[in-house]
Amino acid sequence: xxFDATFLSVAIPAAFIAGVAKGGFGGGxxxxxxxxxxxxIPPGMALGxxxxxxMVVDLATLRPYWxxxxxxxxxxxxxxxxxxxxxxxLLYRVANADVLRVLIGTISVLFVAFQVARSRGWLYVSPKPxxxxxxxxxxxxxxxxxxxxHAGGPPSAMYLLSKGLDKTTYQSxxxxxxWFINAAKAVPYAFLGVFTWETFRADLIMVGPALVGCAxxxxxxxxxxxxxxxxxxxxxxxGAGGKLILDGLT
Numbered sequence: 001x002x003f004d005a006t007f008l009s010v011a012i013p014a015a016f017i018a019g020v021a022k023g024g025f026g027g028g029x030x031x032x033x034x035x036x037x038x039x040x041i042p043p044g045m046a047l048g049x050x051x052x053x054x055m056v057v058d059l060a061t062l063r064p065y066w067x068x069x070x071x072x073x074x075x076x077x078x079x080x081x082x083x084x085x086x087x088x089x090l091l092y093r094v095a096n097a098d099v100l101r102v103l104i105g106t107i108s109v110l111f112v113a114f115q116v117a118r119s120r121g122w123l124y125v126s127p128k129p130x131x132x133x134x135x136x137x138x139x140x141x142x143x144x145x146x147x148x149x150h151a152g153g154p155p156s157a158m159y160l161l162s163k164g165l166d167k168t169t170y171q172s173x174x175x176x177x178x179w180f181i182n183a184a185k186a187v188p189y190a191f192l193g194v195f196t197w198e199t200f201r202a203d204l205i206m207v208g209p210a211l212v213g214c215a216x217x218x219x220x221x222x223x224x225x226x227x228x229x230x231x232x233x234x235x236x237x238x239g240a241g242g243k244l245i246l247d248g249l250t
Contacts, residue, residue: 019213080139088147
């Protein structure tokens with residue numbers, strides 16, 4: 001594959017946005033990078049490119065948020081994610097590229113719908129902390145959606161939001177949980193042949209913008225209005241998701 005101007009025009013902004021999201025805004029919007037890449041390359045390759053980048057950014061964000069997380073909440077998500085990753089592995093073995101396009105596109109649209117419904121108060125989030133058993137279930141859904149599309153944000157958010165965490169504790173907990181989940185995904189990804197020399201070459205191109213975005217995200221966590229960042233990412237997700245669904249169905 002040639003990394004031409006079309007690819008670079010999508011890949012570099014996607015990596016930067018993913019870095020900003022992981023560095024300062026809970027990581028959920030990092031999923032937009034996968035949806036954007038899947039518009040110009042096969043979706044399996046998009047997944048293979050993004051996972052190492054997310055893992056690098058995970059490591060970069062551990063230090064500024066070190067031990068500021070809710071350990072019990074993070075553990076529930078991490079333990080629960082394991083069966084979800086196994087289920088995602090089984091699906092990936094039988095799904096073709098169009099199935100993945102539709103799946104990633106659908107999750108993209110549902111992700112935006114979830115966030116809009118939550119911000120508008122249409123989606124009820126329990127004022128009492130959800131049980132650990134619910135956290136394990138949320139972790140399983142997180143593991144599955146994260147495996148097939150790097151979009152584990154909504155199910156984990158539902159659980160974490162019920163715990164009434166402050167902004168920094170919430171961010172720190174997602175950093176720890178997704179550091180583990182992404183590392184766990186790497187093993188089946190390798191066995192499934194998701195990683196190739198081409199995905200590695202793309203990672204070398206994109207790791208710089210991703211790390212710059214991560215640094216910006218850590219700063220923006222304190223200074224930048226979340227509304228502006230998420231408005232941009234939601235518009236991108238809706239556009240990319242709709243296009244992927246159309247491409248996969250036609």
